[in-house]
Amino acid sequence: MQKRLRGPERRELILRKAAGLFADRGFHGVSIDDIADAVGVSPAALYRYFASKEALYEAVLDDLSCTREDYIETVLSPASDFPTVLRGLVQVFVRGMARQPDLLKMELHSLLEGHAAAEAxxxxxxxxxxxxxxxxxxxxxxxxxLGRGPDPRLCALMFQGMVREVLIAKCLPAGERFDDRGLDELVDGLVDLFLRAVGYPAA
Structure with missing residues (x-):
């Protein structure tokens, strides 16, 4: 006989199942019926916890994001030079994302779908x-x-793309191309490459 879940446990199960479905299929590829089936409840029961699919999607994002690392310690560290802080920020970020591959998948889906969550x-x-x-x-x-170089906004955009590609290579089952390199090693290489690209003077 299946154990009857209490309200908070049921809500947590809904969030967990919905996160997996949204990560695999995107927002538009998942229906309330799909989520209800995965949880083992009726759609009406699901609506007792979340007013709409949009509300559930936002709750999933909030639930995943609340485990996000804090960057404050990195920014306020004694070594405050640009390369050290940038490297620290990226390491904190990618380690957090590596623990939450569903969040990365949901982001990629939201970008492709043009969902409002992409901006969030x-x-x-x-x-x-x-x-x-x-x-x-x-x-x-x-x-x-630092010498005159590309527009800092373009540099920031380039860096964002580089970090995202590292996450895709290491956190999604896309192949074995970088199996021989750890996440920290890839981050170090990425930051070094970026610093050279913007003309930051070598130490």
Whole structure:
């Protein structure tokens, strides 16, 4: 006989099952009936916890994002030079995402589907990097420590794409191309490549 779940346990099960379905099929590829079937409840029972599919999707994102690492310690570390802080931010970010591959899949689906969540992903996950890169490159150029180069916004966009590709290579079952390299090693290589690309002086 199946154990009867209490309200909070049932809600957690719904979020877990919905996250897997949204990650595999995207927002538009999943119906309330699909989620209800996966949980083993009726659609009406599902609506007692979430008013709509959109509300459930947002709750899944909130649930996954609430385990996000905090960047404050990295930014306030004693070593505050641009390469060290950037490397630390990326390491914190990719380790968190590696533990939450469903979140990466949902982001990719939202980008392809044009879902409003795509903007939320940028605001809550990527903007830390883009803002830090743009501000830091502008400051370094004003101080004369970095030569004139590409628009800092383009540099930030390039970096975002590089980080996303590392995550796809290591966190999704896309092949074995980088099986011989750990996540930290790829991050180090990525940051070194980026620093050379923007003309940051070698140590």
């Amino acid at each position: 992903f940028f605001e809550h996950r990527w903007k830390t990097f883009t803002d830090y890169i743009e501000y830091s490159l502008q400051e370094l150029r004003r101080e004369g420590r």
